[in-house]
Amino acid sequence: MGTHVIKMPDIGEGIAEVELSQWHVKVGDLVVEDQVLADVMTDKAMVDIPSPVHGKVIALGGQPGEVMAVGSVLISIEVEGAGNLKESAAPAPVAAKEAPAAPKAETAAESKPAAAAAARPAPVCQGPMVAREADERPLASPAVRKHALDLGIQLRLVRGSGPAGRVLHEDLEAYLAQGQSNASAPAAAAYAQRNDEEQIQVIGMRRKIAQRMQDATQRAAHFSYVEEIDVTAIEELRAHLNEKHGASRGKLTLLPFLVRALVVALRDFPQMNARYDDEAQVITRLGAVHVGVATQSDVGLMVPVVRHAEARSLWDSAAEISRLANAARNGKASRDELSGSTITLTSLGALGGIVSTPVLNLPEVAIVGVNKIVERPMVVKGQVVIRKMMNLSSSFDHRVVDGMDAALFIQAIRGLLEQPATLFVE
Structure with a gap:
């Protein structure tokens, strides 16, 4: 030996x-x-x-x-x-592998290799609950997480039947059914006093995120600007394009339209597509639009980069966003795919809330945040009608960007999205 x-x-x-x-x-x-x-x-x-x-x-x-x-x-x-x-x-570290075809919104990220998964302790079922390690975050798609939130279920307690223990929609239903079957158990246990404590070491990706967020808020002079946008027309266009071309070109989400709106608006506001070196006191404005798309993964927030968005069609942007998001969620995004952005787009999808205050991705000077779409009664030409409304909650570095310029920039994006034909008029 x-x-x-x-x-x-x-x-x-x-x-x-x-x-x-x-x-x-x-x-x-x-x-x-x-x-x-x-x-x-x-x-x-x-x-x-x-x-x-x-x-x-x-x-x-x-x-x-x-x-x-x-x-x-x-x-x-x-x-x-x-x-x-x-x-x-050690042999060459595993670099980003070619990502699979673009997933649907609810498609779960692939698990790590089976050999690695086998080295981890398997979840232990205790009745309807599953015991997980203190630092283990249950694997689940954003849609499943929202479903669990709507049902009032703590996801960490649910046994996952998907790959690598991923929690699926049917697992939530099974958990509810188990809870009902145990309804005869003493209710007093739910009100028992608890004195347990849990300490979680901040390491790895979580440490890097914490350091970057702290650095950004300490160094940049953040200010946020929120604007309401009527997305009825662009949602109708998106539905039409998906119905006509979805089978052959892939389904479009709202994100490619937002990327296109950024590209067009930045032509008139180049100061937003910039990086600020605060040590050298130099602002670098870039012609290339490399859009960082904030993506939640099982290890934390990552920002893969759609390079040269100014040269991409809607479907090209959509395919690249899906590829990068899949790589990030798998933990397989390369260093090159996670660096070099010039402006960032962040969205929480269905969990987007009404207003958010995104933190800048230094050394960038602007980040555009997308909130959820809701139907609300609006007054249009003197008539009350139902429209699809969405807020953009965006943040800027006040050391570089003036408030008036930020407002005009977001208003430009608003105009492009509310009149979607202007996204493609040169």
């Missing part, structure tokens, strides 16, 4: 150290070649570290949350063969 020592690989881009985010194995586990051993966090992305050998884990080189230097010992694996000590860097 021999020992194969795997060292922290050089991930590139001059990175000298990375944060160990999560182990997928423990001492004593048998591993196979290409099985994911650990996740490490760079400044830009989560990276999988696979095993180059078959063997048995005999030592781990660090704890989750620990910052490790490139070249330091990551893990030791006992292997068959000569007794001499072997050392190597």
